Amino acid sequence: MYVLIVQNNAKLGQLWQRHLERHGHVVDIALDQDTATDKLASQFYSILILDVILDQGSAIAVADYASYRHPDARVIFVTNSSFFSDGSIFQLCSNACAFVPSATQPDDLTAMVEHYAKAH
Numbered sequence: 001m002y003v004l005i006v007q008n009n010a011k012l013g014q015l016w017q018r019h020l021e022r023h024g025h026v027v028d029i030a031l032d033q034d035t036a037t038d039k040l041a042s043q044f045y046s047i048l049i050l051d052v053i054l055d056q057g058s059a060i061a062v063a064d065y066a067s068y069r070h071p072d073a074r075v076i077f078v079t080n081s082s083f084f085s086d087g088s089i090f091q092l093c094s095n096a097c098a099f100v101p102s103a104t105q106p107d108d109l110t111a112m113v114e115h116y117a118k119a120h
Contacts, residue, residue: 001117003027004045006036006062007078008055012102016049019106020113033057037065044070046117049109051102052079052089063093071095074116076109078102 003025007013010031017027028043030036033054039045040062048066052059059077066073075095080102090096097116100109 001025001046001113002044003047003049003113004030004036004039004043005049006030006033006054006059007049007051008032008053009051009102016106016109020110023110023114025110025113031056033059033062036062040066040069045073047113048073048075049113050075050077052077052099053081060092063095067093067095076100076112076116078104078109 003020005013005016005027008031013029017029020027028039030039033056050059050062063075066075073095074097075093076098077089077096078100089099098112
């Protein structure tokens with residue numbers, strides 16, 4: 001399955017990428033909104049792992065574009081802040097399926113990717 005990681009922290013994104021690739025997934029990384037939307041324009045991704053707070057651009061805009069471009073794609077939001085801790089992300093983004101801390105273990109994140117991509 002194809003996975004897009006949109007994450008400011010390149011090292012963290014690469015850690016997740018390597019882990020997902022060891023489980024047979026094809027994974028691309030984008031560090032900002034523009035790169036993410038360019039990738040979404042040219043490739044179908046079953047699932048996105050999307051940092052809520054992007055240094056360059058808006059995570060909500062990326063999720064909206066993914067919803068428009070690939071209505072079946074799901075989004076796992078990750079964050080290292082308390083922003084959206086009230087669960088409002090699920091009201092803002094119809095394609096949101098999970099909201100987890102950035103410190104989530106790669107094994108757990110991989111399990112969520114596989115679960116949500118198959119479930120939808």
